[in-house]
Amino acid sequence: MDMLWNGWGDPVKAAPLPDSVTALLRDLLGVKPRGTEPLALTDVPVSGPTAAPAALAALADAVGGAEHVRTDAESRIRHTRGKSTPDLLRIRSGDTTDVPQAVVLPGSHDEVLAVLRACSAHALAVVPFGGGTSVVGGLAPERRDFVALDLRRMDGLLDLDPVSRTAVLQPGLRAPQAEALLAGRGFTLGHFPQSFEWATVGGFAAARSSGQASAGYGRFDEMVLGLTLATPEGTVETGRAPRSAAGPDVRQLILGSEGAFGVITSVTVRVRPLPERRVYEGWRFASFDEGAAALRRLAQDGPRPTVLRLSDETETLIGLAQPDAIGAGLANSDAGCLAITGYEGTAEDTAQRREQAAAVLRECGGTLVGAEPGERWAHGRYSAPYLRDALLDVGAFAETLETAAFWSRVPELYTAVRTALTDTLTEAGTPPLVMCHVSHVYENGASLYFTVVSAQGEDPVTHWTPAKHAANEAILAVGGTISHHHGVGTDHRDWYVREAGPLAVDALRAVKRRLDPEGLLNPGVLLPTD
Amino acid sequence: MDMLWNGWGDPVKAAPLPDSVTALLRDLLGVKPRGTEPLALTDVPVSGPTAAPAALAALADAVGGAEHVRTDAESRIRHTRGKSTPDLLRIRSGDTTDVPQAVVLPGSHDEVLAVLRACSAHALAVVPFGGGTSVVGGLAPERRDFVALDLRRMDGLLDLDPVSRTAVLQPGLRAPQAEALLAGRGFTLGHFPQSFEWATVGGFAAARSSGQASAGYGRFDEMVLGLTLATPEGTVETGRAPRSAAGPDVRQLILGSEGAFGVITSVTVRVRPLPERRVYEGWRFASFDEGAAALRRLAQDGPRPTVLRLSDETETLIGLAQPDAIGAGLANSDAGCLAITGYEGTAEDTAQRREQAAAVLRECGGTLVGAEPGERWAHGRYSAPYLRDALLDVGAFAETLETAAFWSRVPELYTAVRTALTDTLTEAGTPPLVMCHVSHVYENGASLYFTVVSAQGEDPVTHWTPAKHAANEAILAVGGTISHHHGVGTDHRDWYVREAGPLAVDALRAVKRRLDPEGLLNPGVLLPTD
Secondary structure, eight states: OOOOTTSSSOGGGOOOOOHHHHHHHHHHHOOOOOSSOOOOGGGSOOOOOOSOHHHHHHHHHHTTSGGGEEOSHHHHHHTSSOSSHHHHHHHHTTOOTTOOSEEEOOOSHHHHHHHHHHHHHTTOEEEEESSSOOSSSTTOOSOSSEEEEEOTTOOOEEEEETTTTEEEEOTTOBHHHHHHHHHTTTEEOOOOOTTTTTOBHHHHHHHTOOOTTHHHHOOHHHHEEEEEEEETTEEEEEOSSSSOOSSSOTHHHHTTOTTSSOEEEEEEEEOEEOOSEEEEEEEEESSHHHHHHHHHHHHHHSOOOSEEEEEOHHHHHHTTTSGGGTTGGGGOTTOOEEEEEEEEEOHHHHHHHHHHHHHHHHHTTOEEEEHHHHHHHHHHTTOHHHHHHHHHHTTEEEEEEEEEEEGGGHHHHHHHHHHHHHHHHHHTTOOOEEEEEEEEEOSSEEEEEEEEEEEOOSSHHHHHHHHHHHHHHHHHHHTOBSOSSSOOTTTSHHHHHHHHOHHHHHHHHHHHHHHOTTOOBSTTSSSOOO | OOOOTTSSSOGGGOOOOOHHHHHHHHHHHOOOOOSSOOOOGGGSOOOOOOSOHHHHHHHHHHTTSGGGEEOSHHHHHHTSSOSSHHHHHHHHTTOOTTOOSEEEOOOSHHHHHHHHHHHHHTTOEEEEESSSOOSSSTTOOSOSSEEEEEOTTOOOEEEEETTTTEEEEOTTOBHHHHHHHHHTTTEEOOOOOTTTTTOBHHHHHHHTOOOTTHHHHOOHHHHEEEEEEEETTEEEEEOSSSSOOSSSOTHHHHTTOTTSSOEEEEEEEEOEEOOSEEEEEEEEESSHHHHHHHHHHHHHHSOOOSEEEEEOHHHHHHTTTSGGGTTGGGGOTTOOEEEEEEEEEOHHHHHHHHHHHHHHHHHTTOEEEEHHHHHHHHHHTTOHHHHHHHHHHTTEEEEEEEEEEEGGGHHHHHHHHHHHHHHHHHHTTOOOEEEEEEEEEOSSEEEEEEEEEEEOOSSHHHHHHHHHHHHHHHHHHHTOBSOSSSOOTTTSHHHHHHHHOHHHHHHHHHHHHHHOTTOOBSTTSSSOOO
16 A cells, blocks of 8 residues: 555545634634645646666666566655655645656665666666655755665565564565564564654664654664665675674664665564553653653663653643644643653563552652553554644644753753744744654653644745754754754755764765765765765 | 783782692693793883984974873883783783884873874874773784874863763773762763773773673663764764764764774763662573573563673683682582672662562572672672783683674574684694683673683794684674674784675775874774775
């Protein structure tokens, strides 16, 4: 099944907003209905491809036949950009400037190498394409003459070692497929980002994804034990031990490389036994600061829940912490801040951690709300992107962004980003709702995930840009990182370069030049082109 | 205080072997007393320096005065090579081929940059020098015209953030100094490698050190949150958040770079509250396999002790697991395999983990021996290198090497390395004692640490080389890593290059060329020179 071309996810799951929410948006934010009818897929203008027939023939040779090279308009539109709000707005407006020349579907590591050779021979750039869920412009290179390298045919579980608890996964496996294959052997990866239903293993690795259960299972980059990378100059294979002192960790050079160094063709991951039990519940804190202090205490001194999140007052009030209940919280102005705690594991382990964590949370001022908010969160955990589509449909603007910092900087980071977003959009005549939650916790810091909802403004993409830039500036000024788990892409690149500094960026460009001397791979994504 | 120039550690702690052990070595291994008197420091031949006076003057300018540039023979001898057994044997024989031209002591990051500029101007190579404890040839570059950059003046705690639980340490801090400074603020780093008493923070980072309490506190590379690197091309600064999706993790590119990319001038680390309690105890397992299975169970399913180690039958028998008791175990041929478990933390936490871990260890066939072996291990944990000196003094050869692999490969790795060492040294006429312990555990694998004792043979360095090479070959053949925590240096470099593969090595060389275009930094260490 293909994802909705102009929105998120399974088309049958798309649902319009309840009238009550539409009314709320109108009254609170001045959201006005869109004046134009939505564009149909068949009405999206696509020209070309302009790639030479010889190039397309070479690509077909590389992947074992013309059936694995798609040049039809629909395939190309479906591989145009990712799923950020600007991406959706652009494709909905019929803007196909970033359309690939062709969609190429390799079936193996060797076929990926062959595609890279063919692209080199015919001067085509290559954009690796997993689930197509990038929200940072990771699929919009700076060149027009590129092919999308869709890895969906490489969707196998190649090996499972139950003694070492490792699995070798192909990159095109979507997370639910991977979980199903592992569950058949009694294991789980434990990686549940909001993009879970569509994103792929290769994409998780390439973009340093982090899932909603990261407190318990770790980030995706912490799960990766080995990688195979196909580059125009050959193959890199890493990972002979969980940890090593044999030089710099090349795994950590490939993780986060966003397709700019090569195409990840297999990922060796840590797996864990399927949990016997999953328990989620809600806690109320009087303030965001009080809740954050409680989360910090659990992250630093334990016991560590598997899931640990905290919504600020606004997000709690709006009910976004429980996407099924939008607006319900508005009735209760004393809602405080809702935290979700989750425990996954054996019956004994979850019971023990839950009891001990509850004692800590109470000591920190928390009140147990009960299982209902936890279960509701778990039920709705992948539904926010559907909600965004519905918001866009009624003329609202909705986007998310995220960052992370050391704990002592988190309060300042929260205020700075919130203020930057609020001030910029208010000055532009569309005062926003800015909501935030602590989405991932570590001993030494945490990430903040912001959701912005406002009226769209005249041209919604250009209307949003100054607010996004102001948020980026605020993040850098306070000392946060430009992305905790969305990645760099093209949207964050200029701020990433400032964060990393010119010499570190140049060192990474030196790596790119060695692995991709012709600059075929994701030109302009992550790293500036020469 | 300076370390013993021709051996390990504090000269007053050196102790001769008891006669009983000397007799044992003679009877078991045919160790014969050395025929020559030990060389005095003042009799070690050193010529030069040959560096131009203008070069030395420029170095003095760089570091604020001639008193921070040492060219006397003693200083240069004390900065010649590291502390591997071949290093000790070479310096004891008066071999000073690897002596630096001068020892330069910068006092700040900017002075390090100035030293690098001076070295560039005068075509001198630079070997960063922390505690001088490398056991892999990390201080023996391929060029003769080099200076040792001793970081001992940079020994401050620059910042401590008790909220984020982070500390900024200068690289020349020895571990005990760092622990004392942190303890004054109520914190610990928790990094206790065997080299603890002498090794430095910068060295830990540069070589990806791992301490004896890694099960609880993690490896050093897992403690590092940020780094400052001085290179001939400028400064790299990393680490704005505990984790980030902003590109490849540059921290992990600097960690393990062994001075070849630059000089680490500050390290931001995770710190933890000083433990209230430390408890160590011994467990007996019938076999190494049974014990390893028990360790694996704790590493995978918890609870995780802070210290977790397991000696094989030979090491247990010899008593090397408790260095104060060499030979004592020989009386008991049914000693089995001794494991050491340790718990550090709050009273409540250590009691709970200890009780739950004990239940698991019993289920896995373990028998609690009691606190005595644990306390004895803790007491003697840094004494093995002194023992090695005493062994060398009486004509024995003693060396260690280590590796790691995924759990399912560990039994094969154990057998292969053991066999390679035993066969090679036996064929050479010096049948060895080969002992081993599991020194570090992870969910997905473990490290093996081997100790070899034999007679020295005619020329002990050349006698050892084929055995070391055979062990390296065995490690690569079975799929282990060439080093779990000692590093690459020059000794492991050729095997490291095979392990990493030519393209990954070339990518790292591209990084080096960007940061160190003249190849001044540790030439030939880690990476082959052009």
